[in-house]
Amino acid sequence: MTKSIQVTNPATGELIREIPADTEEEIHQALKRGHEYFQEWRKVNAHERSRLLKAWSEKIQNNKETIAEVMTLESGKPIQESLGEVNYATSYIDWYAEEAKRLYGRTIPAASETKRIIVSKQPVGLVAAITPWNFPAAMMTRKAAPALAAGCTFIVKPAEETPLTTMKFIELAYEVGIPESAVQVVNGRGSDVGPLFTASDFVRKITFTGSTPVGKSLIKNSADTVKHVSMELGGHAPLIVAADADIDVAVDQTIASKFRNAGQTCICANRVIVHDSIAEEFAKKLTEKVKRLKVGNGLEKDTQVGPVINEKGYDKIVSQINDAIDQGAEVLCGNQYHADKEQGYFFVYPTVLQNVDVGMKIMHEETFGPVIPITLFKEIDKAVEIANSTPFGLAAYFFTNNYKVGAYLHDYLDFGVIGWNDGAPSAAHAPFGGMKESGLGREGGVEGIEPYLETKYLSVGL
Known part of the structure; x- marks a missing residue:
């Protein structure tokens, strides 16, 4: 595994910052923390999770100019686009802060007078995300926000080219009180970290935005532990x-x-x-x-x-x-x-x-x-x-x-x-995702939180 990641400015080639790559053991420990803390985070009531997400969004907006400059430095995109992406990123947090309170179950009329049928929703568990360099803020929040809203814990590996924006977002999450074990970031090459995510028994869901070949590999490698997968892959x-x-x-x-x-x-x-x-x-x-x-x-x-x-x-x-x-x-x-x-x-x-x-x-x-x-x-x-x-x-x-x-x-x-x-x-309020080899699942809208939930059916005999 690589020991460090050099983040450069694609407009000049200049080194912005060198950050350490997490070791295999450090990544394993982060996954273990997320898995274990899931039992605590899932108990936090939906209104409190909503409050924390709203506070996170507000904190990001209060630091918008600083974040946008970092994003432009590491990705090269025009500063106005970076400012727009910060708004786009927080729109997902705002949307799922509300959806946290809309995770309804239902009752189904039974075919017998002596039964009651109840359907409920519960979080899938620890979610591991791999995000791309081109939208380092929005591609992370449209995964992290529904995961946290649903009661899942979350860990993200950002692209090697643009880790600084994601790291800043996670830092701000901690500042508003989102627990450090509920949302984490690890850094490293995708070829090193991806297999650790897919092989881990602690991870119950993989969510990825990137190329179709990498997405196919993640799907195959997730099969051994039958993980949930959401894939937003290539387009043309x-x-x-x-x-x-x-x-x-x-x-x-x-x-x-x-x-x-x-x-x-x-x-x-x-x-x-x-x-x-x-x-x-x-x-x-x-x-x-x-x-x-x-x-x-x-x-x-x-x-x-x-x-x-x-x-x-x-x-x-x-x-x-x-x-x-x-x-x-x-x-x-x-x-x-x-x-x-x-x-x-x-x-x-x-x-x-x-x-x-x-x-x-x-x-x-x-x-x-x-x-x-x-x-x-x-x-x-x-x-x-x-x-x-x-x-x-x-x-x-x-x-x-x-x-x-x-x-x-x-x-x-x-x-x-x-x-x-x-x-x-x-x-943020509309479902985003592809057909054919462009992916599985949807992000955004009411559809975007469903991949982070399990459906549980209870039949009660009276």
């Missing part, structure tokens, strides 16, 4: 622009979806599928606006697109762009870079490609970068065919003012999250 989101769409709305929402966090989100538009009758106008208006996006260090307040997180991500983006160009795609803007592998910073300027076809890598691989490939369609069923031609099914978007077309697309797009004339559909 299509964005369909129908012939009758409001082009200005479609352009603005495409930019909002695609370039948040430099295109490094699981639900950003990866394939833009435009009706050929409006393709020229759409591409022209899109390119004009994309060219005006400000690229730079996320700490500069006017920055709209920050750096790519690391060399691996950078190489993948460049490879996809070059493959598309080699096969005939035309660059409308972008295909420019500011990177230094020795210094450790990687900027890709927002890029728009047209004349893209389904044979290119960018149409089959999740990009995770600021690149828009445009492909065309004539019939709406062909657009659906292109959109669904992927093993992934996390998010999709479409733009139309025709309710019949909209209803058709809603019915036949195989994706768990869909935006209709909306490039930013995520919300």
Whole structure:
């Protein structure tokens, strides 16, 4: 196991902080503490758990600027996006602070006068979470908040690239009185910590946001102890622009979806599928606006697109762009870079490609970068065919003012999250999750607390 983790600024390559990685024994002891304290935490009444969660949210908001700066330093995202993520993160805490008091059971009419049937809910136990670097605050709270609200204890391993935001959140949880054994953080490489989580008899649930290959491995390794699993995995989101769409709305929402966090989100538009009758106008208006996006260090307040997180991500983006160009795609803007592998910073300027076809890598691989490939369609069923031609099914978007077309697309797009004339559909009060190889379970909404609960059935003889 690695002994330490170096956290660097992806905009400059500079070392921010070096933190110790937890040893195997330290992780085992943390899991043991969480498992043992579960028997105490589950007894805390729902109103008290709700109060503590609300206090945690308020404490985070009181430290919002400091947290946002840390987030930008370690992730590279623009400071305004970091501030927005703090709000997004606390929205999950606020929502589940209320849901803690809504964990209702029910009675069922019995088929006999001498029986009563009662159904109740109880927490699953210790929950182990593994979270990604791109949303270090929100991806943690939308797991921790429902777990703690349900009466579970919780332990999280944040991404090696961005552990500092999570560590600050956990520190603030302790300051408002959430017990240290109820919510914990451990640090280390995913390849080291993941197997410890899945093999542990103390852990009753694994929740993960990240790549599909890693998610599949966690599911397989959790089978030996039959753990509950929730998986929010990879995506390859299509964005369909129908012939009758409001082009200005479609352009603005495409930019909002695609370039948040430099295109490094699981639900950003990866394939833009435009009706050929409006393709020229759409591409022209899109390119004009994309060219005006400000690229730079996320700490500069006017920055709209920050750096790519690391060399691996950078190489993948460049490879996809070059493959598309080699096969005939035309660059409308972008295909420019500011990177230094020795210094450790990687900027890709927002890029728009047209004349893209389904044979290119960018149409089959999740990009995770600021690149828009445009492909065309004539019939709406062909657009659906292109959109669904992927093993992934996390998010999709479409733009139309025709309710019949909209209803058709809603019915036949195989994706768990869909935006209709909306490039930013995520919300704490709505269920988020994917179909097919994009995951299992939902986060957010009333559905988001169910994976942290067991259903117990009691039959009473009178």
